[in-house]
Amino acid sequence: MNTFAFIIHPLDVKREVAQKYPRLARFPTWAIEAFLATRAPFAYATIKGIESKAGGAVKGVFIVCPLSPRILINRPRFAYSRILECCDLAHQHGAQIVGLGAYTACSGDAGVTLNQPGQSPVPVTTGNSYTVATALQSVVMACEMLAIVPKNAKLAIVGATGSIGTACAWALAHQFRLTYLVGRDLALLGKTERLVHAYLGAGDQTAFQSTTSSGVLLDADILLVATSSPHALIHPEHLKPGSIVVDVSRPRNVSTRVARERSDVLVIDGGVVSVPGELSMERLDRPGQAFSLGFPPNTLYACMAETAILALEGHFQPFTVGKEIFPRQIDQVGGWALKHGFRLAGLRAFEKPVTEEQIARVRNARIRARSA
Numbered sequence: 001m002n003t004f005a006f007i008i009h010p011l012d013v014k015r016e017v018a019q020k021y022p023r024l025a026r027f028p029t030w031a032i033e034a035f036l037a038t039r040a041p042f043a044y045a046t047i048k049g050i051e052s053k054a055g056g057a058v059k060g061v062f063i064v065c066p067l068s069p070r071i072l073i074n075r076p077r078f079a080y081s082r083i084l085e086c087c088d089l090a091h092q093h094g095a096q097i098v099g100l101g102a103y104t105a106c107s108g109d110a111g112v113t114l115n116q117p118g119q120s121p122v123p124v125t126t127g128n129s130y131t132v133a134t135a136l137q138s139v140v141m142a143c144e145m146l147a148i149v150p151k152n153a154k155l156a157i158v159g160a161t162g163s164i165g166t167a168c169a170w171a172l173a174h175q176f177r178l179t180y181l182v183g184r185d186l187a188l189l190g191k192t193e194r195l196v197h198a199y200l201g202a203g204d205q206t207a208f209q210s211t212t213s214s215g216v217l218l219d220a221d222i223l224l225v226a227t228s229s230p231h232a233l234i235h236p237e238h239l240k241p242g243s244i245v246v247d248v249s250r251p252r253n254v255s256t257r258v259a260r261e262r263s264d265v266l267v268i269d270g271g272v273v274s275v276p277g278e279l280s281m282e283r284l285d286r287p288g289q290a291f292s293l294g295f296p297p298n299t300l301y302a303c304m305a306e307t308a309i310l311a312l313e314g315h316f317q318p319f320t321v322g323k324e325i326f327p328r329q330i331d332q333v334g335g336w337a338l339k340h341g342f343r344l345a346g347l348r349a350f351e352k353p354v355t356e357e358q359i360a361r362v363r364n365a366r367i368r369a370r371s372a
Ligand SMILES: NC(=O)c1ccc[n+]([C@@H]2O[C@H](COP(=O)([O-])OP(=O)(O)OC[C@H]3O[C@@H](n4cnc5c(N)ncnc54)[C@H](OP(=O)(O)O)[C@@H]3O)[C@@H](O)[C@H]2O)c1
Pocket: 101, 102, 103, 105, 106, 107, 127, 128, 131, 159, 160, 161, 162, 163, 164, 165, 183, 184, 185, 188, 226, 227, 228, 229, 230, 233, 248, 249, 250, 251, 270, 271, 272, 301, 302, 303, 304, 323
């Protein structure tokens, strides 16, 4: 059976490590991170039961890279050596393709060097093409639910200079009245804006405003958030009544205060996908014990799903690699997903399904804000 591996790492070091090593929880985060950096990668859980509706099945294995988001971003050379060890381990477990999870995809050059001869023994993908495909679907679905007409609405992309942010900008901006490209560096935002214009073609009239100010967020109807900030960036005071936030970032970038204090906005977890078959994940260190991502049954992150889809296709070559994501990759993986029976897992907010009641409340908040 075709086999894939997916590299994961702790997102919230203190909370997750406390589960495995309770005595470590009393140490400061930096000390726990330093301890983890001394540990070797290990195979953590099996993935079984993914069965294509077109026929064929695949299995997988989660490999843990025991590095924190901060170390993955700030020490890319060291992180690279650990990620390479993860790929070697994946190979030993029979994987024919490897997906880079969360910050292992943001670290360094996002798989370019890993895919060079003499580096990873298994081809590597970041999984970002299918993540973008599902983020776009979430935006369309959320606009329909709240009766938002994109050509009358304003979009903000937070993390616009990043791989996912840039791809979402060229795929979505032309449908909206105005798109704010929000980032940390105006020069980088200018580069992104030129790249997006190149995608849209000469003569395109799409309106953009690049900014480093979070003040513009109060003017946006839809926010798409995809940054590698390990901290929350979107707080209750940033959001307009009746707006929608699609948060693709992991760890999430929308503060949990938004869930508590702003029942008039809809926050959607980007990139959660329903997979075909009867998905089961089991810990290797405790046979018989299920491994959970905290999602409903039969769901995975889109980047994991992309890796499984490539295994189903027998596409054992690098797929989404580097920071630029191309339209043909999004179309191709989207087509394969449909063929095999992968689809967006409805709309979810802070790990729970979005209810009719929530939608009605946010829709009413929009109406009230418009007539005020
Ligand atoms: N849900 C899923 O299935 C899924 C799948 C894949 C990835 N993801 C998540 O998506 C996010 C983005 O991934 P990516 O591959 O697009 O990353 P990327 O290419 O590395 O881009 C990261 C972006 O974040 C910005 N950024 C970094 N630190 C920041 C901070 N402290 N404040 C504000 N902006 C900051 C960067 O800005 P500069 O250009 O200024 O550095 C850049 O725009 C990550 O959180 C990743 O874990 C989720």
